[in-house]
Amino acid sequence: MSDAYTIGIDYGTNSVRAVVVSCTDGAILGASVFEYPSGEQGVLLAPGDPHLARQNPADYLEGLRTSVTGALEAAERVAGFSRDRVVGIGVDTTGSTPLPIDAKARPLALDPAWRNHLAAQAWLWKDHTSAEEAARITEIAARHAPEYLAAIGGTYSSEWWWSKIWHCLNVAPDVLDAAESWVELADYIPAVLAGVMRPRDIVRCVCAAGHKAMYSEAWGGLPSEAFLSRLSPKLAALRPRLYDRAWPPGHPAGRLAPEWARALGLREGIVIAMGGFDAHYGAVGAGVGPGTLVKIVGTSTCDCAVAPASDGVADIPGICGIVNGSIMPGYYGIEAGQSAVGDVLKWWVETVCRGGEALHRELSADAARLRPGESGLLALDWNNGNRTILVDPLLTGLLVGQTLHTTRAEVYRALIEATAFGARAIIERLREYGVAVDRVVCCGGIPEKNDLFMQIYADVIGQPMLLAGSPQTPALGAAVSAAVTAGADAGGYASWDGAQRRMTSMADRRFGPHPEARAVYDELYAIYRELHDAFGGVAAARAEPASLMKRLLGIRQRVRAGGMAAAGT
């Protein structure tokens, strides 16, 4: 049987990457990256407003053509590959990244009349200009539709769909008036490839709809017009021009349109998979499944898990998203996350210690020589608030245990440990509510490059930490989705599980917990939880601050006196 291939396209914050993947074994035959030319590394900024982050939709289209063409050209240098054997295309993107479109489903920003208007561009996920609107939505939903909040962890975010569209209405009503509809980037790119010409024909993914737009079949789709009219009559009026139904992965978003088939040299009509968020397709590409938690560790962390929809999943307090079918069909997609992980380390190394990559390596090496508890330090990882399990952006960092001899490497290690404690708190919360976590798979630059980080996580969480086999898990996951959507008859797969077993893999390196380190970290985690619960406002918090510094010093003294081997690698 000759091989089939799918293409995965990953729209990141600064660039778009396309990969050509073998359906047989997940091998990447060709890859190509296109850096967005507009703005600052692809992001449009506004002087004086650090919260604004937009993108030029023209970059998306140029990136689509260029990256896929590049990946295919590279694949053609591999013996046996043929463009005819590409059976589907999958797309993942950042999100919530909504953009206003016209009646022909074209981005408003491509119209010369709106080209230079910031509000007419794509509103990048990390745009935080709509903080006030987000707070109002949370308030109004809490009073009038608490069910909307339950599934998203209790707080509507300024990064999400309705906050952004409402803010657009408040600051640029002309843009809102000119837009026929709005679309998530994750739905827009598949619609482009499928040649969709009308907003109502765009096939929307449940991933964006459920996690960002308060969509649920439980209340008939998007929030009701009655609810939206409490925000603004104009948002209520927009609702019918959006969508009634959203679909999980596996449902086709369309079929490759003739003009794109010609442009890319692919067969017309091959399947276009549902779009999805980078984290979710990253989880698919890293082997997410029942009992497997995938941690995508970057500047922040996104944790993805799934639970069989047949079992039902309770609302889990502090877990920001539980959406049926958002990651794979037949499962609740469960999304949690830490607001800052790599960013906390970056803050310490770059902003405080004024170093770069070399200093990251130096501090990692020095920190690896320390034993757990040896520094006497303990930190809270809240420099950017706490997304899960406290869902509170108005929390800040804390460091305790400093002496006059505390080194920068000790603080660096304490900050890694703090993020690991935060990760453990998420896992414990999931288990508490019946979500199995038997296996933890990490992906992202930090897990791939920083062995100390992985070892500390293994020791703190008390479980082996696995590393995804591919460094391109989102694009790989999109390619898996395309293979499943294409189906076995086309050379793809009949099931997600089957596709993942063949197309995804684990790296050989794995990090097992050391029993001695784990024991010390159990003690430190208990102290972390004291601080976490007390400063995080957990009602049942039971802190004993009067003895806390002494307990840390006691652990330090015991560890220094003992001969415990260094836990770092």
Next chain:
Amino acid sequence: MSDAYTIGIDYGTNSVRAVVVSCTDGAILGASVFEYPSGEQGVLLAPGDPHLARQNPADYLEGLRTSVTGALEAAERVAGFSRDRVVGIGVDTTGSTPLPIDAKARPLALDPAWRNHLAAQAWLWKDHTSAEEAARITEIAARHAPEYLAAIGGTYSSEWWWSKIWHCLNVAPDVLDAAESWVELADYIPAVLAGVMRPRDIVRCVCAAGHKAMYSEAWGGLPSEAFLSRLSPKLAALRPRLYDRAWPPGHPAGRLAPEWARALGLREGIVIAMGGFDAHYGAVGAGVGPGTLVKIVGTSTCDCAVAPASDGVADIPGICGIVNGSIMPGYYGIEAGQSAVGDVLKWWVETVCRGGEALHRELSADAARLRPGESGLLALDWNNGNRTILVDPLLTGLLVGQTLHTTRAEVYRALIEATAFGARAIIERLREYGVAVDRVVCCGGIPEKNDLFMQIYADVIGQPMLLAGSPQTPALGAAVSAAVTAGADAGGYASWDGAQRRMTSMADRRFGPHPEARAVYDELYAIYRELHDAFGGVAAARAEPASLMKRLLGIRQRVRAGGMAAAGT
């Protein structure tokens, strides 16, 4: 009337400094510094034991001759000065710095048989080898003689007299056996100048005896033999070879011996003032008196105040020393302190940020542009424990409020503020127990060089911060003591107050509190006290950690929104 002069000699940790001072106006006519040649900058260290710090007594004698000779030679270049008009000599030293002496009152270490024996040297104030002995003394006193502890804040220190002598007995019993007696450096140097030949003839100062050796007239001098025998029979046996009585400043320690008069070219028989600790004579040189608190700010801080003995002073919880006559006769000398002030800033700038003097200046300049509350940070100043008012070395630092944008200058400012909050806690405790603090005078390198530091202290404490007129307040204070001890008939003074009014001064620069900054700092101090009391184990602590980060963010937001002028200079 022609002028009279006195000499002040200041034995510091790394050097000895002599100054020749005019009794008329306190002008320094000549000064000379001698760096101790032995060890590491004058300190004998032991490889592998970071707690050990000793000094070679030979350095003291060479330094005495060299520094005084140098100061006199410099003074002779000033018109009108004559050695004949020197009417007295005063000495201040570090302490508790005890040294073992032989039957001729000579340091054991000067004997070739003991020269290379570390235990036979002077045990420098910062020698911490006797931590276990100190803890045992505290335990035994708490059980059998709690009155001994009440006057010294409740905890006997490893830096003090009995801990060190007991530790010597434990590690080098041969040294203890060989020693006829022990003497504080503050008493040894005056005895040398006075030609004292027998240990029992050494005139001991109440300053060292009361603050470091648990001496009080209330229980007949040093701790009882019964008490000492609970430590060791050998310490009980030592007691009669020490002293029965100690004296306040103003009482002569002796008169200049013929050989030293010849060596220095001074008149034989001029008065030698009582020795005293550098902090206490520094306070005298900075104008300490009823209602005036003197803060000697260096790596750590020593706060000195006096209260009329006629009024009586209650034991003040957490104040480490209240001793009748230890600073000036007729007053209780009250000593408090912060375990780390300059050291906390040095830790941040040098250990963490890896800078030197230039970075101290850069961070000060950047921090001066910040407004109180603007960073959202709050710190506890406990990187070296808390001496006053918690008297707990087993406390550590804490920093809260960090975001991903927190700068090193913001942390630098937060650390200065933390030490200022600690200073305010001391002042409030003094006032609570009836000790007036109407005026605060600072001396030391940081107050002289760092205007931001002084401004923050003024704003936090809510009072003008004055700066002592002389950068050499300990030596000046010793010279004042010599002038008073010499008396008015000899060209000196009949009263301490009179001598201080003429011989000490304030710098022109003074730092007044800004009302707006003060208001913000009142809020921040309240939050500091929440953390301080909770983590410090204060029984009545009432912290609300759940809202603490939000309150800091609230202040930050208000300050950033408001137009309050920068409080920095």
